[in-house]
Amino acid sequence: WWDVQYGRELYFQQLLDTIVSQPDAIQNNYFYDAATLHLYFNPAAIYDVITQYQEIQSQHGIHKPIWLVETNAAPSADPSWAVSDPTFRVSLLEQAAYEPQGVALALAAGAARVGIYKLIDTQGDYAANPEPFGLLRADLTPRPAVRTTQVAFEQLAGVSDIVWESRGIVSQVVASRPGEIIRVLWSRIPSSVSTTIPALTDEAEMVDMWGNHTRLHSIENTYTLTLFSGECQETTADYCMIGGPPVYVIESVSQTLLPEGYTLLSVDAVVLEGDQPYPVSKPGYPSLGGWLLAVVAVFALAGCGAILRVHSMKTAHPNRPPAK
Numbered sequence: 001w002w003d004v005q006y007g008r009e010l011y012f013q014q015l016l017d018t019i020v021s022q023p024d025a026i027q028n029n030y031f032y033d034a035a036t037l038h039l040y041f042n043p044a045a046i047y048d049v050i051t052q053y054q055e056i057q058s059q060h061g062i063h064k065p066i067w068l069v070e071t072n073a074a075p076s077a078d079p080s081w082a083v084s085d086p087t088f089r090v091s092l093l094e095q096a097a098y099e100p101q102g103v104a105l106a107l108a109a110g111a112a113r114v115g116i117y118k119l120i121d122t123q124g125d126y127a128a129n130p131e132p133f134g135l136l137r138a139d140l141t142p143r144p145a146v147r148t149t150q151v152a153f154e155q156l157a158g159v160s161d162i163v164w165e166s167r168g169i170v171s172q173v174v175a176s177r178p179g180e181i182i183r184v185l186w187s188r189i190p191s192s193v194s195t196t197i198p199a200l201t202d203e204a205e206m207v208d209m210w211g212n213h214t215r216l217h218s219i220e221n222t223y224t225l226t227l228f229s230g231e232c233q234e235t236t237a238d239y240c241m242i243g244g245p246p247v248y249v250i251e252s253v254s255q256t257l258l259p260e261g262y263t264l265l266s267v268d269a270v271v272l273e274g275d276q277p278y279p280v281s282k283p284g285y286p287s288l289g290g291w292l293l294a295v296v297a298v299f300a301l302a303g304c305g306a307i308l309r310v311h312s313m314k315t316a317h318p319n320r321p322p323a324k
Contacts, residue, residue: 012053016060030062034112038070041088041234042241043101046071047164050109065112072117073098073242074131078143081121081132089233090131094242096144097186097230100152100209101246104173104184107156108164116149151211155182155248170195170227170269171243181251185225185267187244190232196222196268200251207248216249223249226272 003010039046075095076086106114121134135146159175166172173184187193199218206214216223232240
């Protein structure tokens with residue numbers, strides 16, 4: 001990202017230029033197995049940067065996995081950790097909303113793996129980082145993002161053909177699984193939005209970011225739902241940096257009903273006047289033991305391939321400070 005700040009050619013571009021110029025590059029599989037990125041705070045930037053890095057690889061005839069190995073939006077307003085000079089103002093509820101937004105957009109951009117930094121705050125973090133990054137505090141009490149991260153992993157497991165179909169005042173990510181269409185939707189503005197989406201079947205399951213389930217019934221081949229406003233403590237262009245709480249709309253469909261392309265799933269949105277209640281009701285948090293088992297499973301799946309560390313460009317939104 002320093003190259004972006006100073007108007008230089010991206011390091012990744014320079015590096016791949018050098019790699020492909022080596023006479024033994026092809027025989028050595030271009031000397032790396034995966035490229036990694038660290039992207040924080042701005043979900044839309046996750047999509048844009050991963051897409052750009054995919055394009056840079058393609059221009060060099062290289063098709064390697066890209067892993068988003070660190071992402072999060074560290075809260076600046078946690079009462080247990082006062083932040084006097086935050087990188088960005090982020091509430092605990094915004095951090096909770098960020099996790100599913102970031103995971104969905106990373107997958108839509110083609111990321112092969114996504115890792116949240118980090119599981120638990122440690123004593124060393126107080127000296128190394130201005131903001132807390134743990135899903136759990138150092139005393140092991142959970143931040144709200146614990147639950148929304150778990151729900152995101154559950155709802156997006158095994159998806160394919162995932163695209164960011166709408167990125168206006170309503171963000172919509174559309175994905176498929178065998179026998180299912182999943183839509184992830186959230187408001188990108190500091191207002192609640194009434195959203196109408198096409199129905200592929202007579203009913204759907206809506207899951208909010210906390211894991212609460214609601215049955216939707218189609219009326220005139222559409223579903224209508226309310227997307228709650230973002231707190232919008234920081235903005236990017238015309239939108240909240242972190243939007244409102246996402247919901248997942250899941251429909252069971254036969255393979256023959258899957259639409260050709262996703263234009264059939266576009267959204268209509270009407271901005272609602274006045275404040276709408278922010279959905280803060282949520283189920284109990286998973287145990288620490290359950291989270292540690294999940295982390296072990298993720299790393300067991302990751303394999304032992306050599307990784308080329310590629311630090312992300314920040315554009316206008318810097319990442320976590322490099323010190324750890």
